[in-house]
Amino acid sequence: DTAVSQTPKYLVTQMGNDKSIKCEQNLGHDTMYWYKQDSKKFLKIMFSYNNKELIINETVPNRFSPKSPDKAHLNLHINSLELGDSAVYFCASSSRASGRLADTQYFGPGTRLTVL
């Protein structure tokens, strides 16, 4: 009954490679996000999709490309990986139902990416 799941949990790869991280939510939410947590534990939003449409894109290098095939999935593809991409990547989801003041975001367990 996992709410927000991510695969893989750990990803170790060489510089220059291309890799993908997958995210799925079974909460029926219509909005999904990717956050990056650096080595100092600082969390920063990267992207947000609402109903498969990109609504937030925070000055992320264009080597990062999110893809949302449907409302329940938001994948993150990274081209030409660099050392500085090493981090923990968190997926989250929320419901942007009308009338809500703000949407509680539910986070996945994270994917620890290590670029060698």
Added chain:
Amino acid sequence: AQSVTQLDSQVPVFEEAPVELRCNYSSSVSVYLFWYVQYPNQGLQLLLKYLSGSTLVESINGFEAEFNKSQTSFHLRKPSVHISDTAEYFCAVSAGQGAQKLVFGQGTRLTINP
């Protein structure tokens, strides 16, 4: 733009002692405030949130936080901590109508000593 400052990067306390984790925010519009907890090697879990109404909000495991608009603060407190409360705590803000982007503070590592 919004920002969040967590004043303490680390807070060590003894078991059963009270604790306060400080959080201040800045925003030019109305805000919604959250505390998330991250246990070792896990994702973030929502601890409590302030959206509107009563300025004092509580979690199911004994934490509470008070929204103070004049001091732009949302400090987290617990009167008596347990070893299992050892974790990283993040304060976050989202702002404006239909706010969706969470802006996080730097995190506070709470360590409970026996």
